[in-house]
Amino acid sequence: MTEYGTMLMVFAFAAVVAGALLGLPRLLAPRRLTPVKAEPFECGKDPLGIAEGRFAIKFATVAIFFIIIDIELLFVWPWAMLYRRLGWFGFIEMMVFMAILMVGFLYIWRKGGLEWE
Amino acid sequence: MIPEAYYLALSAVLFTIGVVGVVIRRNPLVIFMSIELALNAANLALVAFGQRHGSPEGQVLVFFVMAVAAAEVAVGLAIIVAIFRLRQRLSVDDLSLMRW
């Protein structure tokens, strides 16, 4: 059961930290409500509208680029864990991987994929 | 220690849900989510089998599958965006210009 014990500790720690971050301001900070503050937070999107309203299609484009760059972490993480044991070979391998990824990034950038309008 | 059979049963159930979802749902996005569910069911099976054989191949394959699934999501979203720009709505029933 020890592995579950470790996981339970992580959960407990997360609960304590999150609870503290939510609870402490309630005790310490002054509360002055303005209309802007009272709005539900919606990541830069206007929160007013019908519940089944549509997102601008541009969000999907950004999401596509995010996924591609984000998933690279899948390979970087194990590499970083074993960085010292892998030595120069691992370093060069990862640089080749990154270089190819950067070619893709350059392509997105120069093609105007990052422009919002 | 959870028995291996439990993992495999869960994986089979997830895969079945995914396949049924593909067959009965009409929205391409939901169909696509069902397919992703099936892929992840395969991932679960791979990890469980890797445990059985004590070899890393299963887990390594899961890494590749996750990367491929991300690429699939990107391509799928891009196609959906392209179609949406052209006709402003989305359902597989609309994809019927061509019939045999």
Add this chain to the structure above:
Amino acid sequence: MSPIPAPPVVLGPLLPSLIVVGTAIVVLLLDLLPPRASKAHLGTVALAGLVGALLATLRTWGSGGRAFHDMIVLDDYALFFHIVICYAAALIVLLSMDYLRRAGAESGEGYGLILFSTAGMMVLASANDLIVVFLAIELMSLSLYVLAGLFKRRREAGEASMKYFLLGVFASAFLLYGIALVYGATGTTNFDRIVVAVGAGPRDRLFLIGLGMLMVGFGFKISSVPFHMWAPDVYQGAPTSVTALIATGSKAAVFAALIRLLVAGLRTIQPDSTALLWALAALTMTVGNVVAIAQSNLKRMLAYSSIAHVGYMLVGLVAGGAPGAGAVLFYLLAYTFTTVGTFGVIALCERAGQEAVEVRDYAGLGRRHPLLALTLGLFLLSLIGIPPLAGFVGKFYLFGSAVRAGYVWLAVIAVLNSAVAAYYYLRVIVYMYMQEPEAASASLAPSFAGGLALAIALIGIVLLGVMPAPFADLAQAAVAPLIR
């Protein structure tokens, strides 16, 4: 914390595919530089890369190697498919330089994606491990999904792309689950070690279910009945040059992996899979041919005809062993030459705002453009299997191998199917030579690139038909490493 020793890096067996990938990246980078108006030079760069890969392949003939813990095997078998695939891709780039420009869709990403999918096909042909099979199929397919929707302004393109994508990814899920089960049953994903594991132990139900799901995945990718639904829509909606790539290169590559798995990896359980393949072959060619008769759209008709041709090739897999596999390889070579040529003529006949894809659009082509009509006629005759063209010899070897292996009834079904198929191919020829055109249309003057592609394909089918022996020997030499 002991250092992990660096594995040996042997890139030699990957060289042809690496050349193609490298060229693809160069094409994408060049696309960012001026001139922005014209993309013609990118087609030339892509073509140069494919010719380079072809030369590298020819140089390695007979002296292949293994790399990445036997995951990649570059034997003569893989090299044979490298030649077929590079050849098809080069012709398709030539056609695209003509066709995409006229359609106003010539772009860097178009050529880049053709190269990426070609690289996927080449890796698939030399894959000796289920992990590599999965990755290569995905590299190939993901590029093709996007290519199918290259004409962003056409509604059919989006539809074709979406259907191809959803069904293709669905098939990949089956393929992957099959891989997981085979791995679970045998403890390995390597073809060589699967043979050992299967040969040693008793029949495992887990293994057979996994194999069945693998077959579903492969069946989708080669569009065999009952997993063929996507093919007609995709063939019709995709740009014609991309259709040619889907019909030839991707099919050849998936067949390469399938044959390697069945003939080399699973030869010990051959009797089990033969009955299944027998049924698949008979069903695939019959459904393909019967439905093709009812089509009025030429691209759609060719889609069903290509399904039928997959059925013929499955006949060779039923026959099995070296003769059957060799016959399939030869047929793939002949089929690739013929199909690229057929779609090439269609691509040349398409004009902006006037897609000549209905059979009646070809009425009177014999008078309007005798040379083009003659070329299309020869390709269609090769698809029927009229001597002395490539298709005839291919069918002869295939059905001959089935008869020699004792599957006489399957060979009879295949021959009857060929007779049915003659009807709808000949209908196009009748339209070209015996019908008056409905309206006066613009003259067709193929560009140099398009004409060159057609000429090479035409020489190919005549050469294969007139002196098939050297090529048949080549195909037999290529399957030799599989049967050790």
